[in-house]
Amino acid sequence: MNAIEIRNVGKSYGKIRALSGISLDVEEGEIFGLIGPDGAGKTTLFRILTTLLLADEGEASVMGFDVKKDYESIRKIIGYMPGRFSLYQDLSVEENLEFFATVFGTTVKENYGVIKDIYSQIEPFKDRRAGALSGGMKQKLALSCALVHKPSVLFLDEPTTGVDAVSRKDFWNMLSRIKASGVTVFVSTPYMDEASLCDRVALMMHGRTIDEGTPAQIVAKYPYRLLSVKGKPMYPLLKYLRGSEGVLNCFSFGSVHHLAIDGSRTDAGKILSGISEAGFTDCEVHEIDPGIEDCFMNLAGQSADNGKFMSDDGKRD
Amino acid sequence: MENAIEIHGLTKKFGNFTAVDNISFTVRTGEIFGFLGANGAGKTTAMRILCGLSIPTAGGGTVAGFDIVREPEKIKKHIGYMSQKFSLYPDLKVWENIRLFGGIYGLSGKEISDKTAAILSRLGMEDVRDAFVASLPLGWKQKLSFSIAMIHDPRIVFLDEPTGGVDPETRRRFWELIYEATSGGVTVFVTTHYMDEAEYCDRVSVMVDGRIEALDSPDALKRRYGVNDMDAVFRVLAGRAVREE
Amino acid sequence: MKEFLAFVRKEFQHILRDKRTMLIVLILPVVQMILFGFAVRTEIENARVDIVGDLSDPEVRKIVDRIDNNRYLEVAEVLPSPNCITSRFEKNKADVAVCFGMDFGTHLRKEGRGSVKIIGDGSDPNSAQMIVNYVMGVLRSEQTEISSSLSGQDAVQTAPSVQLMYNPAMKSAYNFVPGVMGLIMMVICSMMTSVSIVREKESGTMELLLVSPVKPLWIIVSKVLPYLFVSTVNFATILLLSRYVMGVPMRGSLLLLSVVAVLFVFTSLSLGLLISVVASTQKSALLLSGMGLMMPTVLLSGIIFPCENMPGILQCLSHLIPAKWFIIMVKKIMIQGAGFPYIIKEFCILAGMTAFLLTLSVKKFRIRL
Numbered sequence: 001m002n003a004i005e006i007r008n009v010g011k012s013y014g015k016i017r018a019l020s021g022i023s024l025d026v027e028e029g030e031i032f033g034l035i036g037p038d039g040a041g042k043t044t045l046f047r048i049l050t051t052l053l054l055a056d057e058g059e060a061s062v063m064g065f066d067v068k069k070d071y072e073s074i075r076k077i078i079g080y081m082p083g084r085f086s087l088y089q090d091l092s093v094e095e096n097l098e099f100f101a102t103v104f105g106t107t108v109k110e111n112y113g114v115i116k117d118i119y120s121q122i123e124p125f126k127d128r129r130a131g132a133l134s135g136g137m138k139q140k141l142a143l144s145c146a147l148v149h150k151p152s153v154l155f156l157d158e159p160t161t162g163v164d165a166v167s168r169k170d171f172w173n174m175l176s177r178i179k180a181s182g183v184t185v186f187v188s189t190p191y192m193d194e195a196s197l198c199d200r201v202a203l204m205m206h207g208r209t210i211d212e213g214t215p216a217q218i219v220a221k222y223p224y225r226l227l228s229v230k231g232k233p234m235y236p237l238l239k240y241l242r243g244s245e246g247v248l249n250c251f252s253f254g255s256v257h258h259l260a261i262d263g264s265r266t267d268a269g270k271i272l273s274g275i276s277e278a279g280f281t282d283c284e285v286h287e288i289d290p291g292i293e294d295c296f297m298n299l300a301g302q303s304a305d306n307g308k309f310m311s312d313d314g315k316r317d
Numbered sequence: 318m319e320n321a322i323e324i325h326g327l328t329k330k331f332g333n334f335t336a337v338d339n340i341s342f343t344v345r346t347g348e349i350f351g352f353l354g355a356n357g358a359g360k361t362t363a364m365r366i367l368c369g370l371s372i373p374t375a376g377g378g379t380v381a382g383f384d385i386v387r388e389p390e391k392i393k394k395h396i397g398y399m400s401q402k403f404s405l406y407p408d409l410k411v412w413e414n415i416r417l418f419g420g421i422y423g424l425s426g427k428e429i430s431d432k433t434a435a436i437l438s439r440l441g442m443e444d445v446r447d448a449f450v451a452s453l454p455l456g457w458k459q460k461l462s463f464s465i466a467m468i469h470d471p472r473i474v475f476l477d478e479p480t481g482g483v484d485p486e487t488r489r490r491f492w493e494l495i496y497e498a499t500s501g502g503v504t505v506f507v508t509t510h511y512m513d514e515a516e517y518c519d520r521v522s523v524m525v526d527g528r529i530e531a532l533d534s535p536d537a538l539k540r541r542y543g544v545n546d547m548d549a550v551f552r553v554l555a556g557r558a559v560r561e562e
Numbered sequence: 563m564k565e566f567l568a569f570v571r572k573e574f575q576h577i578l579r580d581k582r583t584m585l586i587v588l589i590l591p592v593v594q595m596i597l598f599g600f601a602v603r604t605e606i607e608n609a610r611v612d613i614v615g616d617l618s619d620p621e622v623r624k625i626v627d628r629i630d631n632n633r634y635l636e637v638a639e640v641l642p643s644p645n646c647i648t649s650r651f652e653k654n655k656a657d658v659a660v661c662f663g664m665d666f667g668t669h670l671r672k673e674g675r676g677s678v679k680i681i682g683d684g685s686d687p688n689s690a691q692m693i694v695n696y697v698m699g700v701l702r703s704e705q706t707e708i709s710s711s712l713s714g715q716d717a718v719q720t721a722p723s724v725q726l727m728y729n730p731a732m733k734s735a736y737n738f739v740p741g742v743m744g745l746i747m748m749v750i751c752s753m754m755t756s757v758s759i760v761r762e763k764e765s766g767t768m769e770l771l772l773v774s775p776v777k778p779l780w781i782i783v784s785k786v787l788p789y790l791f792v793s794t795v796n797f798a799t800i801l802l803l804s805r806y807v808m809g810v811p812m813r814g815s816l817l818l819l820s821v822v823a824v825l826f827v828f829t830s831l832s833l834g835l836l837i838s839v840v841a842s843t844q845k846s847a848l849l850l851s852g853m854g855l856m857m858p859t860v861l862l863s864g865i866i867f868p869c870e871n872m873p874g875i876l877q878c879l880s881h882l883i884p885a886k887w888f889i890i891m892v893k894k895i896m897i898q899g900a901g902f903p904y905i906i907k908e909f910c911i912l913a914g915m916t917a918f919l920l921t922l923s924v925k926k927f928r929i930r931l
Binding site: 166169190 | 354355356357454455478481482483485486487489492493510511512513514515516517535536546547548551552555558
């Protein structure tokens with residue numbers, strides 16, 4: 001049995017089409033990443049799966065329970081961490097945790113083993129009000145609260161948005177330990193670089209999935225040859241490259257530009273000589289393997305016309 | 318040439334908590350200056366002082382040539398500010414937003430209509446002139462709010478996480494907009510959580526526990542810490558943090 | 563059951579930690595009582611009456627004597643001409659002037675009508691109205707005497723108006739104590755419950771609660787309990803203040819009054835729940851309960867304007883205001899000392915309303931977003 005099955009799910013808010021034709025399978029015990037920018041429909045899909053919203057069409061189930069009919073059963077076996085910090089700011093760390101444990105009919109003591117790894121990091125502050133915690137500690141508390149009843153499936157909606165690079169790494173380390181304990185993790189993120197930390201991912205844009213599979217599978221489908229180009233000054237180089245023969249598209253990736261090329265018309269050598277002749281200095285060109293972000297941009301570019309006027313995510317009620 | 322920002326010994330305390338601890342730096346005119354730091358390192362506090370929204374406990378400096386302690390009102394007139402959190406009024410139309418901010422910065426009616434035409438044509442948004450901002454895709458909103466932050470031709474523009482949550486292509490297009498602005502001589506002061514964006518800056522500072530732990534060009538920083546990308550630089554530096562927010 | 567207790571504990575922690583709101587909620591009734599009790603006095607004492615007329619006329623003299631003997635009125639001065647009235651009002655030397663026509667007594671005896679003009683100081687319309695009413699009352703009683711002394715002929719117009727039935731001796735405290743009680747309970751229960759539920763919606767914690775296996779009914783009941791407790795405290799405060807500070811009697815049974823109060827608390831709580839279903843932000847919940855509940859309650863329940871004096875359509879509307887029935891019951895119990903048989907009609911109406919609202923709000927409480 002799959003932990004989550006989604007069949008052709010669609011949802012609209014008035015005239016705005018938030019989701020259409022989503023079909024996904026999430027296997028038990030994996031970390032499945034839903035990757036896409038704001039407005040892609042990630043939160044809406046999360047709310048449908050956590051039984052907070054009803055889909056307009058299609059069907060979905062979590063651990064074999066239908067999200068519509070069996071919502072009460074689903075609510076017993078899932079853990080959910082919404083996008084923004086949603087705990088009681090005026091209760092202390094310990095009070096929050098105990099409250100959520102009781103709500104799910106268990107006690108902190110009984111399941112201490114499940115949350116020990118994370119909770120022990122904030123336990124020294126257990127008498128502090130949740131509102132007075134730092135961002136990283138709030139996140140750990142929220143995760144502890146979502147885990148305290150030993151859920152079978154853990155839903156994390158953009159847990160790392162707005163979190164600095166170091167804390168993000170910490171958080172993913174925690175997730176892989178949670179996964180190791182047998183929990184299925186369904187997580188969304190706008191950061192493309194986090195895709196490689198998931199077992200499988202679905203890329204989302206404008207309410208549709210534009211690709212899914214293991215990160216390796218997605219990368220393998222990239223249709224063009226990709227060059228990494230360096231040279232000074234960078235911005236004029238970008239403009240120059242876009243006008244070059246055989247260049248399909250060009251975007252900057254940190255300190256280099258990624259250049260998708262038509263292999264029959266140009267290659268690394270031609271590009272290098274071209275930019276050197278044009279007067280750019282410190283030039284370096286070599287062929288590279290694409291990353292998830294390259295793939296996303298390529299796929300999103302193809303479906304871009306479909307949803308030009310799609311508005312923000314379903315983050316309204 | 319005069320520096321866009323000169324800060325010396327800047328300190329801000331809240332009670333016995335030192336949010337910003339004796340920082341000094343300069344930002345040169347026309348450069349893109351990346352202001353990085355972990356959550357709670359004091360970035361926001363420092364940025365509020367630079368924008369004239371908060372008075373430092375000690376230290377001082379100038380922004381756009383105006384004193385941050387004595388002339389915060391003048392600073393506000395000569396800088397642009399764009400944040401992901403507050404940018405535009407969703408229930409106003411595109412042109413109404415432009416007119417509003419033009420009015421706020423004291424542009425004349427003629428200037429406003431010229432600017433409106435210029436902004437709309439540069440962004441290719443003439444067709445959505447009468448659309449409500451709420452109905453625009455996020456990427457368009459961001460470009461529009463950047464252009465509006467620049468409506469009064471400020472010498473410095475402060476961008477607070479301008480690209481959060483945007484899709485990868487729009488994020489890059491946005492940076493191209495920034496490059497174009499700097500080629501016109503504007504100084505850009507930007508914060509971000511995307512470390513690849515740190516590479517786009519001329520110089521980068523990394524704040525840790527209220528102090529500036531490192532300040533240099535991305536290449537120099539990578540060499541100094543012997544790593545390949547800014548992500549690693551950041552992790553080395555931010556890993557030194559001892560305090561919680 | 564353990565889940566439920568955890569909820570109740572959490573709610574108490576919320577309200578006990580929000581010290582500022584708690585303080586307002588506990589002090590509000592005291593302030594309201596003092597405000598209504600001392601600042602907004604609706605009784606008149608020693609209104610100053612100026613007289614313009616011929617004091618040598620025995621009829622005029624008789625009336626002036628009556629005015630002067632009235633507990634609430636006193637004759638200030640006899641003016642030579644109506645022209646002086648304005649300056650007397652401006653200097654705040656008089657509150658009302660009574661002008662008798664020429665040959666007042668003769669006209670009255672011969673034609674059954676004498677012309678009298680009563681001029682009130684309209685700068686304070688409410689008290690002016692009341693003072694004028696007192697003076698008219700004095701005049702009418704005089705007229706009645708005259709007409710009966712005339713040979714059986716009812717030539718004098720003496721249609722008593724409703725206002726005359728207003729008991730001039732009625733202490734306003736008798737009127738406002740039940741009113742304030744109704745108002746406070748309404749505010750605390752509906753506003754506070756709706757805001758506390760909507761706050762969870764706003765902060766996103768409602769999402770978490772809905773995703774948990776907890777029954778929505780528990781969430782509702784646990785929200786309601788702390789405010790039930792707070793209202794009890796308020797109820798006691800108001801009762802003590804009214805008894806020992808305002809001197810309002812407590813003639814009926816305290817137990818019966820408490821039962822009625824609890825019923826009304828439930829009415830207000832269910833209204834609060836209904837609001838929380840409709841509203842999605844704390845602001846709109848506040849506005850809804852403020853404008854949507856408070857205003858009609860203040861205006862239509864009879865706290866300020868007696869329902870009997872309202873135009874027909876407003877009277878009909880006032881029947882829909884739960885506070886109206888509560889206030890009637892409280893008045894009957896506290897002031898008239900009535901027992902349960904005398905309030906059975908009102909009690910049933912209120913109970914019916916409550917049952918309807920409670921069912922509706924629990925039904926409407928959504929199990930999803």
